[in-house]
Amino acid sequence: MDYSLQCIECGKELNSDEHYVCPFCGGLLEVKISLSEVEVNFRLDGNNLRVWKYASLLPVKSEPVSLNEGGTPLYRTEYIEREAGIKSVFVKHEGLNPSGSFKDRGMTVGVTKALELGKKAVACASTGNTSASMAMYAAKANLKAYVLLPAGKVALGKVAQALMHGARVIGIKGNFDDALALVRKVSEEENFYLLNSVNPFRLEGQKTIAFEIVDELGYVPDRVILPVGNAGNISAIYKGFRELRELGLIESIPKMCGIQAEGANPVFRAFLKSGKDIEAVENPETVATAIRIGNPVNARKALTAIYESKGVAVQVSDSEILEAQKKLASEEGIGVEPASAASIAGLYRMVESGEIEKDERVVCITTGNLLKDPETVIKVCGEPVEVEANIESIKKAL
Ligand code: AN7
Numbered sequence: 001m002d003y004s005l006q007c008i009e010c011g012k013e014l015n016s017d018e019h020y021v022c023p024f025c026g027g028l029l030e031v032k033i034s035l036s037e038v039e040v041n042f043r044l045d046g047n048n049l050r051v052w053k054y055a056s057l058l059p060v061k062s063e064p065v066s067l068n069e070g071g072t073p074l075y076r077t078e079y080i081e082r083e084a085g086i087k088s089v090f091v092k093h094e095g096l097n098p099s100g101s102f103k104d105r106g107m108t109v110g111v112t113k114a115l116e117l118g119k120k121a122v123a124c125a126s127t128g129n130t131s132a133s134m135a136m137y138a139a140k141a142n143l144k145a146y147v148l149l150p151a152g153k154v155a156l157g158k159v160a161q162a163l164m165h166g167a168r169v170i171g172i173k174g175n176f177d178d179a180l181a182l183v184r185k186v187s188e189e190e191n192f193y194l195l196n197s198v199n200p201f202r203l204e205g206q207k208t209i210a211f212e213i214v215d216e217l218g219y220v221p222d223r224v225i226l227p228v229g230n231a232g233n234i235s236a237i238y239k240g241f242r243e244l245r246e247l248g249l250i251e252s253i254p255k256m257c258g259i260q261a262e263g264a265n266p267v268f269r270a271f272l273k274s275g276k277d278i279e280a281v282e283n284p285e286t287v288a289t290a291i292r293i294g295n296p297v298n299a300r301k302a303l304t305a306i307y308e309s310k311g312v313a314v315q316v317s318d319s320e321i322l323e324a325q326k327k328l329a330s331e332e333g334i335g336v337e338p339a340s341a342a343s344i345a346g347l348y349r350m351v352e353s354g355e356i357e358k359d360e361r362v363v364c365i366t367t368g369n370l371l372k373d374p375e376t377v378i379k380v381c382g383e384p385v386e387v388e389a390n391i392e393s394i395k396k397a398l
Contacts, residue, residue, distance in 0.1 A: 128158030197232025210240025335370030
């Protein structure tokens with residue numbers, strides 16, 4: 001397949017896969033697929049959903065390192081439709097990927113690329129899910145994995161995964177943004193293949209969320225809503241829709257709507273000013289630790305996606321996030337982690353503000369699994385009651 005890497009800042013094109021930032025200006029790179037030359041060998045017929053169904057639009061040359069990622073369920077949420085008064089609301093549950101988050105779509109491509117480039121080790125900074133996913137795919141590919149985490153600020157399930165899959169996990173006394181700056185330096189010095197969302201190949205895998213939404217629904221929704229942290233996913237999904245349109249497979253692009261937590265809201269703030277550049281939030285804080293990010297590297301790409309698609313950025317409070325998490329779990333049977341619930345909290349905010357029309361067809365993306373963050377669940381729901389082991393006590397407790 002034909003593709004190049006293009007700098008999103010200076011526009012220069014590179015023909016080597018080695019870079020993840022522009023060697024001329026330091027800007028982020030984006031994979032530019034030669035769409036006029038691609039032979040699309042899949043049909044958007046709802047069958048065989050998985051990341052590698054779309055291999056003809058993915059920039060790899062070798063056998064993929066795969067754990068059967070993608071093909072996640074798209075649930076119709078009738079309770080939420082009724083309560084929000086919206087014609088159709090679907091939830092695409094990315095928490096049902098192999099490691100329990102959407103990151104697997106990116107890692108299958110990113111780790112395959114690491115092998116193509118002959119790398120011996122991969123690395124990332126992470127609020128948790130990236131590290132869990134990377135560790136898993138590195139294990140499968142027999143690569144060393146190095147992880148930098150903000151100490152004490154990563155949900156337990158994610159740390160457990162990274163450790164058990166064999167990554168070297170290092171907590172730093174700083175936040176995610178500090179960890180990312182450090183891992184970028186260390187990776188350069190140690191020749192680790194960096195798998196944060198500055199890596200353009202990883203994002204290519206994530207664009208398959210857009211392909212699958214159209215594939216499964218059979219139409220293009222009016223709006224796609226998802227949480228925004230480092231802002232890679234919203235950029236990737238928008239790119240996916242753009243490619244389908246350029247190929248003539250769809251005619252419209254959904255309004256891309258990015259949701260941030262109030263305490264970690266730089267993209268939302270830039271959006272309020274109609275700006276393209278963010279001002280970093282120095283000390284980001286939210287219960288949704290996955291998106292506790294103050295200086296998202298892909299913010300410019302994300303804002304472009306939002307503006308070009310006529311979408312919006314929205315902020316939600318921690319209590320709205322936890323309420324939405326509970327609603328999804330208890331009314332719809334969909335178990336997600338707090339960051340994921342931000343998409344539903346955002347939907348409700350948009351209903352309140354009048355941003356959404358009643359007759360819209362909406363897809364919310366829930367990015368990570370409930371099991372990732374058991375500690376927050378116990379804080380919200382409390383511990384189970386404990387009683388004597390006899391029928392009477394149990395009946396009293398029912
Ligand atoms: C559940 O794992 O950044 O806007 O290091 O785990 O593409 O960053 C996680 C991000 C949303 C935000 N939902 O996605 C990491 C990390 C969940 C996440 C996001 C993350 P981006």
